Amino acid sequence: MATASNARYLNWVWCSLCCWLLLASTSVLAHPADNSLIQIDIRDSGLRVHVQLPVEQLYMAEPALFPKGQAFDSIDEALPAWSDFDQAAMISYLKKHLHLFMAADGPDPLNPSALPRVRLAAQPQINNMSVVVSNNSLQFKALLDVPFPDPGIRNSRAWRWLVDTSLINHRVRNHKTLITLGSDALHGRDGSDPGVLGIVGYQSAPLVITSDPGSSLTLLTTLIKQGVMHILAGFDHLLFLICLLLAAPLRIRQKRWEIEPDRRQALWNLLTLVSAFSLGHTLTLALASLGFVSVSSHTVEIAVAGSLLISAGYLLWPLSCHRITVVATLFGLVHGLAFASELGNDGFALPRQLLMLGGFAIGIELAQVGICLLVMPCLLELARHRAGIYHRLRQGGAVFTLTLASGWAIERTFNVSNPLQLLQDQLPLILLGIYLLVLASSLASLASRPASQPTVS
Numbered sequence: 001m002a003t004a005s006n007a008r009y010l011n012w013v014w015c016s017l018c019c020w021l022l023l024a025s026t027s028v029l030a031h032p033a034d035n036s037l038i039q040i041d042i043r044d045s046g047l048r049v050h051v052q053l054p055v056e057q058l059y060m061a062e063p064a065l066f067p068k069g070q071a072f073d074s075i076d077e078a079l080p081a082w083s084d085f086d087q088a089a090m091i092s093y094l095k096k097h098l099h100l101f102m103a104a105d106g107p108d109p110l111n112p113s114a115l116p117r118v119r120l121a122a123q124p125q126i127n128n129m130s131v132v133v134s135n136n137s138l139q140f141k142a143l144l145d146v147p148f149p150d151p152g153i154r155n156s157r158a159w160r161w162l163v164d165t166s167l168i169n170h171r172v173r174n175h176k177t178l179i180t181l182g183s184d185a186l187h188g189r190d191g192s193d194p195g196v197l198g199i200v201g202y203q204s205a206p207l208v209i210t211s212d213p214g215s216s217l218t219l220l221t222t223l224i225k226q227g228v229m230h231i232l233a234g235f236d237h238l239l240f241l242i243c244l245l246l247a248a249p250l251r252i253r254q255k256r257w258e259i260e261p262d263r264r265q266a267l268w269n270l271l272t273l274v275s276a277f278s279l280g281h282t283l284t285l286a287l288a289s290l291g292f293v294s295v296s297s298h299t300v301e302i303a304v305a306g307s308l309l310i311s312a313g314y315l316l317w318p319l320s321c322h323r324i325t326v327v328a329t330l331f332g333l334v335h336g337l338a339f340a341s342e343l344g345n346d347g348f349a350l351p352r353q354l355l356m357l358g359g360f361a362i363g364i365e366l367a368q369v370g371i372c373l374l375v376m377p378c379l380l381e382l383a384r385h386r387a388g389i390y391h392r393l394r395q396g397g398a399v400f401t402l403t404l405a406s407g408w409a410i411e412r413t414f415n416v417s418n419p420l421q422l423l424q425d426q427l428p429l430i431l432l433g434i435y436l437l438v439l440a441s442s443l444a445s446l447a448s449r450p451a452s453q454p455t456v457s
Helices: 002-024 055-061 075-083 087-097 216-233 235-247 263-289 297-316 324-343 350-385 387-414 421-425 427-448
Strands: 036-043 046-054 098-104 119-121 125-134 137-147 159-165 177-184 195-200 207-209 250-253 256-259
Touching: 036 159, 046 055, 046 098, 055 137, 075 125, 075 137, 087 098, 087 125, 087 137, 159 177, 195 207, 195 216, 216 235, 216 324, 216 350, 235 263, 235 297, 235 324, 235 350, 235 387, 235 427, 250 263, 256 387, 263 324, 263 350, 297 324, 297 387, 324 350, 350 387, 350 427, 387 421, 387 427, 421 427
Parallel strands: 036 177
Antiparallel strands: 036 046, 046 137, 098 119, 098 159, 125 137, 159 207, 177 195, 250 256
C-alpha cells in the first residue's frame, strides 16, 4: 500500500513539473531573475549612459508602463506589443529613479565616511528608447546624454560624478543593477573591455564613477560578496540547501526515513549531498555565464520552484528507487542556471568574465560552507539524541518548504502576485527564529547528556 502511494506521489510531482515547464515555454513574463545593466561612458561634454532593463521585471515594478503587455506564444510575437510602451510615463520613470550628479570631492566634516554634501544635479536627455530581444528575453534599452551641470568644473579634479539608481528595485527588492564604465575620453580609456564600478541593490548608497574601476582583486572581492549575498538573500536556494541538510543524518529503510546511527556515515552523507549540489550548480553556472548554454529565465525559475517541491516531498515520503545524490546533482544543474542570471557578465573580455565567474562561485561556496557549519552540528545532535524532535523538525521543515514553494510556483508560472507574500516578507525573521530554537534544543540536549555516555561510532 505504501509503495503504491509513493508511486502515485512520484508520478504527480513529475507531471506537475512537466506542466510548469510547458507553461514556461509559452509565457513571456517570469519571476525576477536577470540583472539590469547601466554602462557609463565619460565624454568631453558629460556622460553617455546606456541603460538596459529586463522587461519582465520592469513590468513587475511598474505595470502601467506597458499597457499592452501580456503573455504570448513566442518572444517574436510579443515584441510588437511590449514595444508599444507609454513613452511619456517611461521618461518620467527614468528621471524619477535614475539620478546622476556631481559632488565636491571631500568628506562631510561632521561624518568623514559619508559622501560629500555639496551636489550639483545633472539633467539627463533621453535620446532613444526601445524594447529588443536579447539572450532569449525582452530588454528595454535607453540612451541618455548627461551634460556637466556646470561647464566650469568639467576638468576640475575637485568634483566627481555619482550615480544613484532605484530602477526596478524600488518594488522588486531583490533586483540588482550592474554598473560598468565603458569609454573615458578624459583619461584615454577606449571602452573595449568595460570595467565594473559596482553592483547596487535596494537602498544602496550612490556609487562613485571613477576612471579607474579598481584592481582585479577589488572586482574579485566584490563578486565574492555578491555570491555570498545571493545565497543568503535567495530564499529558494537557501531552503533547498536546508532540505539537503535535513536529509544528511538520515537513511532510508523500507521507504521510510530512519536516523543514521553512524556519525561518520552521516557526515559522509552531508559531504556527498552538498558536493553533488555544488558540482551541478558550478557546471551550469560556468556554461551559462560564458554563453555556452541559454535557457529562458522563466523556465529556470519555475524549475527551481519545482525542485523545492520535489525535495520537500522527498523529506516526507522517501523513495529508495532514486538516489538522493543524483537528485541533488540534477537540481544543482537547475539552480546553477539561476545563479548565472544573477551574474550577468555579458560584454566583458574573457579574462574578466572568468574572474567574475570565479569570484561569484567562491562566494556561493563560502555561503554554503558557512550555513553547513552553523546548522549541521545542531542537526546531528538532535538526530542522534533527540530523534523524536528531529523527525518533527524534518516534517515541519518539509511542510514549510512545500508551502513556500507552492506560492513561488504559482507566482512564477502565472505571473501573479505571490499568495504567500506576507509570509515571504517575514521569512528572514522566521528562519532566524527556527535556527535559534534548533540551536537551543541541541544545546539543551548536549547539556543533559551524562559526560560518560558512550557515543555510536
